[in-house]
Amino acid sequence: MGDRLRLAVGIMGNASSLLLYAAPILTFTRVIRKRSTEEFSCIPYIVALSNCLLYTWYGLPVVSYKWENFPVITINGLGIILELSFIFIYLWFAPTRGKIKAGTITTMVMVIFTVTAIISAFVFHDHHHRKVFVGTIGLVASVAMYAAPLVVVKQVIMTKSVEFMPFYLSFFSFLASVLWLAYGLLSHDLLLASPNLVGLPLGILQLGLYCKYRKRGIIEEEPSKWDLEHNNIQGKPKHMQLSMNEDVNGKI
Numbered sequence: 001m002g003d004r005l006r007l008a009v010g011i012m013g014n015a016s017s018l019l020l021y022a023a024p025i026l027t028f029t030r031v032i033r034k035r036s037t038e039e040f041s042c043i044p045y046i047v048a049l050s051n052c053l054l055y056t057w058y059g060l061p062v063v064s065y066k067w068e069n070f071p072v073i074t075i076n077g078l079g080i081i082l083e084l085s086f087i088f089i090y091l092w093f094a095p096t097r098g099k100i101k102a103g104t105i106t107t108m109v110m111v112i113f114t115v116t117a118i119i120s121a122f123v124f125h126d127h128h129h130r131k132v133f134v135g136t137i138g139l140v141a142s143v144a145m146y147a148a149p150l151v152v153v154k155q156v157i158m159t160k161s162v163e164f165m166p167f168y169l170s171f172f173s174f175l176a177s178v179l180w181l182a183y184g185l186l187s188h189d190l191l192l193a194s195p196n197l198v199g200l201p202l203g204i205l206q207l208g209l210y211c212k213y214r215k216r217g218i219i220e221e222e223p224s225k226w227d228l229e230h231n232n233i234q235g236k237p238k239h240m241q242l243s244m245n246e247d248v249n250g251k252i
Contacts, residue, residue, distance in 0.1 A: 013179035031089060046087060046102065047109075047141065047144045048083050135192070143198045156209055171207060181199075
């Protein structure tokens with residue numbers, strides 16, 4: 001019963017993570033259409049790539065015992081493909097400064113992953129120590145992935161606009177945190193559960209900010225009927241304004 005429940009939660013975790021990794025498709029469709037990265041940051045996608053690389057390696061039989069963490073491999077392997085695609089699109093349309101920044105950070109992530117894989121494979125000789133080593137580094141990457149959208153939180157608060165903090169990214173981050181926390185606890189694997197103890201409150205914070213500033217943005221952006229009528233009158237020549245006022249007074 002316990003294994004079936006763990007598998008079911010793992011499948012749901014896979015589905016939520018797939019939605020999380022695929023959520024930026026809408027963002028990058030806009031980037032391609034406008035041929036500009038605008039104010040979007042590439043950091044969340046680079047950090048997500050590092051998380052996917054490390055946890056794909058964590059789930060493979062080299063680190064884990066046989067195929068005990070197969071659900072972890074499948075979703076993070078797909079995540080690698082998606083995140084690389086997003087980063088490539090960003091590099092294609094970003095200004096020169098953005099390309100240099102994104103390219104540098106991506107290179108650093110690849111170097112860190114390569115060194116981690118080599119050390120875990122050749123320095124440690126049992127699954128337990130390999131899992132502890134890779135899982136600890138993966139823990140840092142996961143916390144960074146869940147916290148990465150907070151890069152734009154300052155911008156959201158200052159501009160009182162959530163235009164550059166996509167809702168679906170925050171929502172699916174929250175949902176994935178809940179399910180993978182449950183999966184880690186059911187598997188008695190604290191290295192899988194721990195990152196989500198941080199991801200869960202961060203997801204709630206992002207959703208709270210979205211709800212707060214989305215409503216405010218709608219209120220501020222929606223012009224009232226009186227404003228429209230007032231602007232229409234102000235935009236007309238003075239003799240027409242007088243005529244309109246006389247008509248209104250006559251009707252009254």
